[in-house]
Amino acid sequence: MTALDAAPPAQLAHPVSLDASQEAVLDARRGPGAVVLGAPGTGKTATVVELVSRAIEVDGLDPQRVLVLTPSRRSATALRDRLALRLAGPASVLPGPLARSIASYAFGVVQADARLTGTPEPRLLSGADQDSDIAELLDRSALEAVLGEVASPGPAWPEHLGPEVRQLTAFRTELRDVLARLSEHGWSTDDLRAAAARLDRPEWAAVADFADEYRDSLGGARLGQQDPAELVRAAVGLLADPHPAAPEAPSLVILDDAHDATPSGFDLLAALAARGATVIALGDPDVATNTFRGAEPESLTRLAGLPTLVLETAHRQSPTLRALTAQLTSRIGAAAAGAQRRARPGHSVGPSGDEHSGAEAEAPELGGPLLALTASSPARERTLIADVLRERHLIDGVPWSRMAVIVRSGALVPPLVRALALAEVPVRSTAPGRPLREHPAARALIRHVDLGVGRAPLTAEAATELLLGPLGGLDRVDLRRLRRALRAEELAGDGARTADELLVDALSAPDRLATIDHRVARRAARLARTLARIAERHAEGATVDELLWIAWDDARVVERWQRDAVAGGTTGGEADRALDAVVAVFTTATVIVDTVPEATVETFLTRVLDSDVADDLLAPARTTEAVLVTSPSAAAGLEVDVVVVANVLDGVWPDLRLRGSLLHAPLLSRVARGLPTGDLDERRLVLEDELRMFSLAISRARRQVVVTASAGEDEQPSALHEIVAERERALREGDTGRSGTAGAAPPRREGAPYAAPPHRVIRARSLRRTVGQLRRVLTDPRESHDRRAEAATALARLAAERVPGADPDEWWGLLDVSTEAPLFVEEETVGLSPSKIESIERSPLDWFLDTIAPGESTPAMGIGTIVHWALESLSAEVLDPAAPPAVGVEEVWAAIEARWSELSFESPWLAEQQRRLARRYAVGLADYLRDAAGDGRAAVAAEQRFTVQVDRVQVRGIVDRMEVGADGALRIIDLKTGRPETNAAKVAANAQLGAYQLAFADGAFDDALEEALRPLRDRGALDPAAPVTAGGAVLLYVREGKGDQSYREAVQAVLDDEALEAFRERLRLALAAITVDQLAGPRTVGRYDYGSLAHRVHRVPPVTGDDS
Structure with missing residues (x-):
């Protein structure tokens, strides 16, 4: 289908010139019908529009007797609008929409029968x-x-x-x-x-x-509710045996995008044909994208008996792009078709009505019809895509709306949308829906009601979520300020409640914050009043939409969000998505109340907060001038000048993981159709599906296809990227008439990333990055005086044009200090984690930044958590006298694998890589546990919490494992999954191990050890009279070993009294470093290191504009 936004409405209202093969399809309306095969760009949807137009305007067929179907609601909506434009005129009176999805038509058939028979009307499940x-x-x-x-x-x-x-x-x-x-x-x-x-x-x-x-x-x-498949199947039965008073069947039935219809959809066509309808189905099995929902590429054969027509001319693509599409589709099984692959490029009619030959559409001004680019990292790839799009728009004059970016799956769309918006590329997306609870604005709105009605308890975590959420209006600095104010009041009144308890109390009582005269307290008080109002109205029997409105109206964000959305940019995009999410919440509430009259507020909350499946809410189509970012299934019917196919990585596209590996739904479909299953090559079928999606993606372009990937140690461009790169190189060599020229890509070594061909250099053409580059030059003392003066002049010019970030008044580094108050009030107990002590010693400023804006968790961190859990669970078994003491690799691996499904990875190859690494951890951990048991050391505690106080410092932490040897010496074990520390001096000074030893020396473990040691003493494994003595602390590394060992120990010797006092002094110095009004930190940190989380707010290229 050709998307509405790909052509001006004025052009869609006029008839188009059809080729001879398209005219033959129009003639089929007067015969038995036809199966029409057409390669991408051969004008299938244009033929559908003219077919309907002629049937109504030339043949005089009643519009009610014409039915146009599509497999999806999105394509039906676009086609419906296009038909309405084409048939618009003074004499045109349409009874209703001419195009409907198969499920929508089936619903109408079942509904009509229910009204005739007096049975309950259907409801969609x-x-x-x-x-x-x-x-x-x-x-x-x-x-x-x-x-x-x-x-x-x-x-x-x-x-x-x-x-x-x-x-x-x-x-x-x-x-x-x-x-x-x-x-x-x-x-x-x-x-x-x-x-x-x-x-x-x-x-x-x-x-x-x-x-x-x-x-x-x-x-x-669920009385009366049916899912779409059940509705279609029911409609097939009713069409085969209709009620005497049932509406007359249509005379002409047209199915567009037939390759994405499911078996029941074709059974529906067969039932309509049996009622006398002329059926014409148009499709291309080579670009089917709905197979994961049960569509079958060879499904067109279900219309046996109808003649097959082939559209012969590919109007959209140039010869080069058409050849690339043909090369890809030739690798796909015939799927009962194949004749459409012989389509030849012809004259292309653009959306503005301009006609040109394919040879004239080779786009030399764009750097050629094909570009295969690689970047050094995923972030660089996104930057490269933004640069390409901006160059095409600013230099080549391609409108934003005539460009699209297509990625393998909908999950990859949101991060790319955010990156492009940040790079000042106007974007829109057709990303598949997410559960409402995954939208920050929607979740915040729903959680207000959830906590207000008491379905979920108001905890400190929930209070923090609301206050920091989109409707709460606070940031982490504000929240810290509020907690400190509450704590200060509590201490002034000789109270002892924690800041968490005080925060919950403040939001539970609307007047609790009246004594704190500060904007932060006033915002929190407004939230408390909102929760109280929701509780009150819920008790009075208010409906869910009324409670949602209280939360939304009290938040007072609508005007700001609307203003931001209109202004555009990154903030505008976020505001736009937030407003859409809020509308979706209210729509969902209405749908639930309408379809389930007995539904309560709690029903709604359970439904939206516990569901992992998105609602099928059709968002309004956006026609703004913006680049479309989408997935192959949503790109069906799209036609634009430039298509960027992104993230074409090995293991990502193609993704060769088998579908339905648990319950084998694809195999079930083959069995149901009576197809052979004995020698089924499932991986080949998956590969063909991936080729179909890739072929569809690249065939959306009229002038240029750009394929991008990142290449590094852990990722490589896939074979699909290489196909495009090789064809691009061959094209350039053919242009020059010789190989080995300056324009040719270097030969590729086995295992090496494919080098991007050296076309015109892609330069940053973003105001944001230009401003960043100029500011860096201006503030860098290493730059020459002339360059700094030029940068100052350029910034002044940009500031005069009100370009964001150019005016020094907007520079954060020049702003007045917001507060000079210390982080902690005087005499307040300060909690420290053992793992953060050295961070404070290195840079109190970085410690503060990491505390207030912690970095995102990574898969490696998740694996570390699971390995720690495995050690805890296995240590717990050893502590149980009834449990067998032997622990081997398989037992450790079973413990890790039990929680492996909790992890998510960006690609299958990464998951496999991390799985092999985790297996190495299991070997190292198992060998250590075996050796510990062999040396007579018994586990006496696992994941043991402790608290130790030194003046105002309260060190709180968790020890991974403690074990006691036959001599009564207790060793404290800290498990590590990173690379080992081999510097003895650093191990001796390790603050984390020092904190553990101080805790043991100060008796923090006494109670836990007394209980844990009793079984050992009772069975004689430990002398009851012998005291437990300090045995030092150990960093246990299980990633790599030493010598023949699969693990490595870094031992910190027992700290004597002098060393313990020295460590206490370290804690006092750490306290002094963070209880001041100005935190110390490095003035300059050099070039930003993408591989390190340290100093992550400094010298970030997207912020500073540093491209070097």
Whole structure:
């Protein structure tokens, strides 16, 4: 389908010139119909529009007898608008929308029958509702199994689909997919059980039992609700056996994008054909993107008996781009088609009506029709994409709306949108919906109601979430200021409550903050009043939308967000998305109340906060001048001048992971259709799906395709990127008539990243980055006087034009100090973590920045947490006298693997790399535990919390493991998954180990040890009369070992009294360093290091404009 925003409405209102093959399709309306195959850009949708126009305006067919269908609601909306423009005129009176999605038409058929028969009208069961129902039933079954209250055996899930697997979102997604496939093919649960027995698929038998249980237990709660597949299947039955008073079937039925229709959709066409309709289906199996929902590329063969027509001319693409598309599609199986691949490039008609030959569309002014670019990192890749887009717009004159960026999956869209907006590229997206609770603005609004009605308790964490959220209006500095003010009042009144307790108390009582005269307190008090109003109105029986309105109205952010959204830029984009999210919340509330009249406020909250599936809310189409960032499935029908296909990495695109690996829904579809499954090459099928999506992406471009990837130690461009790069090189060599010229890319070494061909240099063309570069030159004392003077002049010119950041009055470094008060009030106890002591010693300023704006967690940090948990769980088993003491690699690995599913990785190769690294950790940890046991050291504590006080400093921490040897010496173990520290002096001075030794010396572990040592003394493993003595502390590294060992120990010797006092003095000095009004830190830190989290706010290129 050709998207509406790809052409001016004025042009869409006029007829277009069709080629001979398109005219043949128009003639098919007077015959039995046809299956029409057309390569990308051959004008399938343009043919549909003219087909409808001629049927109505030339043949005189009643518009009510013409039905145009598409597989998706998005494409139906775009086609509906295009048809309305084409048919608009003084004599045109349309009875309603001519284009509908298959599910929408099926809903109308079922609804009409319900009205005729007096049965309840259908209601659409959303994916989110179904997911919630399935989760509830799975949770209930799991709980009954634990409690031993199972009334019936229930589904016999195979061992590999145990309770922990069935709690995963991915499992529920596959379960919903299998249930949909059953409806798609008209299968009963008995059919599924028979297939399970025939093919030895016990998981299908379990699904059949679950489906029966699902319908029995939840059918009453969802009376009349059906998912889209069930609606289409029901419509097929009603069309085959209609009610005597049912509406007349349409005379002409046209299906666009037929390659993305599911089996039930083709059964619907067959039922309409049986009622006398002329059916014409247009599609291209080579660009099918809906296979994950059950669409089958060879589905056009379901319309057997209809003649096949082929569109012969590719109007969109130039010869080079058409050849690239043909090269890619030639690698895909024939899918009962293939003739469309012979389409030849022809004359292209642009959206503004200009006609030119394909040879004239080779875009030499853009650097050629193909560019394959690589960057050194993902961040650099995003910057490169922004530079390419800005250059095309500013230098080559390509409108923003005539460019698009396509990524492999919808999950990659939001970060790219944010990066491009930050680089001052106007963007819009058609990213697939996310659950409302994942939108910051939506979650904040919902959480106000959640806490106000008391469904969730108001804790310190919840209070912090609201105050720091989009509606709360505070930042971390404000929150710290509020907590300090509350604590100061408490201390003044001789109270002893913590800041957390005081914060909860303040939001629980609207008048509690009246005694603090500060804007921060006033904002928090407003939030407290909002929660109180919500609670009061809920008690009076207010509806959920009324409670949501209280939270929204009291926040007082609407005018600011609207102003920011209109202004545009990065802030404007965030405001725009926030407003959309708020609208979606109110829309969802209305839909739930309308479809489930008995729904309560708690029903709504459970539905939106616990669901992992997004609602299918059709957002209004944006027609602003902006670059579209989207995924292949949402790009179907798009036509633009320039397409950037981004993140084409090995393991990302193509993504060769098998689909439906738990319940095998794709295999079920093949079985239902009677296709062979014995020698099925599933990986080949996945590869063909990936090729289809890539072919669709690159075929959206009329003038230029730019393919980008990042190349480094951990990532490489994929084979798809190399195909484009090789064709680009061949194109340039053909242009020069010789190889090895200056324009040719260097030969690629095996395993080396593919070098980007040296076309015109892509330069930064962003005001933001230009300002950053000028400011850096101006403030760098190493620059010459002349360069600094030039920079000052340029900044003055930009400031006069009100370019953000150019005026020195806007520079943070020149602003007045916001406060000179110290971080902590006098005599306040200051809590320190053992791991942060050295950070304070290095730079109190960096410690403060890391505390107030901590960095994001990484997969490596998540793996470290899981390995620590494994040590804790295994140590706990050893502490249990009834547990077997032997612990091997497999036991450690099983503990790690039990929580591995909690981690998420950007790509499969990264997940595999980290998995191998975690296996190495398991070996090192297992070998250490074996050696400790062999040396007679027994674990006496794991994850042991402690507190030790030194003057005003309260050191609070957790010890990973403590073990006692036969001689009574206690060693404190700190597990590390990073690279080992081999400098003995640094180990001896390690503050974290010093804190642990100080805690032992001051008796912080006495109570825990007394209880833990009793079993050892009782069984004679430890002399009851012998005291436990200090045995030092150890950094245990399990990433790499020393010599024959798979692990490495860095031992800190026992600290004597003098050393302990020296460590106490270190704590006092650390306290003095952070209880001042000005924190010390390095004046200059040099070039920003992307590999280090230290000094991350200094010299960041996107901020400073430093491209070197």
